[in-house]
Amino acid sequence: MTESLLALILVFAIIAASVALYTDELLSAVIAVGAVGFSGSIAYLLLGAPDLAITQIVVEVVSLVLLIRVTIGVGLRLTSGPSSRKRITAAGAALLAVFALFLISLKTFAAFGTPVMERIQGAPSVFYIERGLELTGAANLVTGVLLDFRAYDTLGEATVIFTAVLGGLILLRRKGRKNTGDSAEDAG
Template sequence: MVELYLLLGVMLAAALVASETKNLLAAAVALGMVGFSVAIIFILVQAPDLAIVQIVVEILTVVFFTAVILRTTEIDTTVTGGLKMETSMFIAAFLAFGGLFLSLIIGVLRELPQFGEPLMRVAQEYVQFGLERTGAANVVAAIILDFRGYDTLGEATVLFTAVVGVLTVMRMVSKKKSGGV
């Protein structure tokens, strides 16, 4: 569990950097650090599927942010002989994170059970008794609204939060527009 707390510390530091730094590119990189740390945590708690999704989303996010920043701001990209200190630090951090990540994922992949082993008893139970216990002919509905109803509540909460977030942001934007102009 030590590595979990280490990662949480790294995430906290990176989040602080992302929110406090004036350099947008640095903020994007720090945000990426938070996301990849989440991916490593997923691997540590043995959820490789979530980790894969998180990695894909995080790569897309960082690339997207970087593209937007590069298109909208001017950054001094003149190279003055040899690697800059910052660049080499970035590369070192990248290699360190990549190495850590690879070593962890190899361990997890080795521990993963064979496909179909052990037999999924729970799923069998759902398929077998879903109809008589819930009265719903659609076994998917029986699972998402009865056996795993709590998950669906979480899903609905995610949508609610997304709506509230969008509405809040849009209200701020339109207030600024109507107030400024």
């Protein structure tokens, strides 16, 4: 039951993704990619990940605001024609290569419904589930993993957010620092 529902949601996401890439208006493309994100949120809910569902839905709203900020006020129609045939052929070859890699790597995965941790001896997840509450005190095991067992990852992630803020500040401040030589300012 869950599997067929998930398949339905994923097919919806695939259709939305195709619409997002091959529509002519940027604003509709942005809204279609929002549909991909929200269907992902529903899928997480079905997969037993309510934390992820909340995070995904909130992040998706903020990303939509960001993307609409990029497209609004700009001419909404696309000016570019279809891609050249040579480029499409090259892309198709790349896709075949990626798909072959996927098929090879899928051999190491169990069928859907059996988590990876059940097939591998001494997987860390088993330890996290069995002793998580006792060692971290957090009843939500995801938070326990995120902020206690694997807090290093969270530290790195905080660094990434900080870098994004810095990058945004540098890219978007109104006046650039005085720089010698050729600057980008006179190009507009």
